[in-house]
Amino acid sequence: MPETEPHAIGAPWEYWLHIPNDLRAVTISRRTLRLILTMHGLIRLVDIAELLATELVSNAVRHTKGPAALRVTWRDGVLRVGAWDADPEPPEPPCPLDQLTDLDLEGGRGLALVRSCADLWGWQPLTRNGDHGKYVWCDLVAA
Template identity: 65%
Template sequence: MPENEPWDYTLYIPNDPRAVTVCRGTLRVILTLHGLTGLMETAELLATELVSNAVRHTKGPAALRVRRSPEGLVWIGAWDTDPAPPEPPVPLEQALEREEGRGLGLVMACAEYWGWQPSARFGDRGKYVWCELEVA
């Protein structure tokens, strides 16, 4: 596959905190196979925050989706069954002082772009919370 060719992976996971570790490992493999190890640390941090929120704050299944756009952005999204928007992120300076609720602040600080959008999987309404990283 050419270096800048778009690709798209989705890993469906149960509502189980251990699935976050599976997602991290899967993300590492995907980025390594596509020669994007320079994104590894940031991508792992952001995927962990997004998937952890999906598992922690909902009761249904979840999914990690990772794709590369034709423009060269790596998109990381976590799908969950709750259609409600995520809580607004706390600015990073405040987030670092908190015990909980700092995940989206980290995403906002580390990603080029982030957001959320309604979606449906498994026949349930839900949402994707996503971020994008530029490939150096």
């Protein structure tokens, strides 16, 4: 298995994993992401990318009723991890981690973690083939 980044530096690539609205899909997404990054020689980004993907996919599955998807892209030294879901409503704005009052709560930390750990993050509404939804993404720069 590659342990450096020679393949990652080359041509851009993109993967989509379409998932059902099922919490088990979060684990499948995380493991799939680990495999993708390992095979592309981006091992040093695996742990943080897994954390961010887990938060994004978990939000997509927990807070919507339809299908979802994990999207992973590499272009110009930037790894973008994102989750699409069928709900067009914007995500709740994240607060800084130091402003979370109860860190023992099960929810409410996801986008705060994304905001704190990613180099850049955002969301955009999507319309495709008459379907509406949104795409929430974050970037990790491979420095």
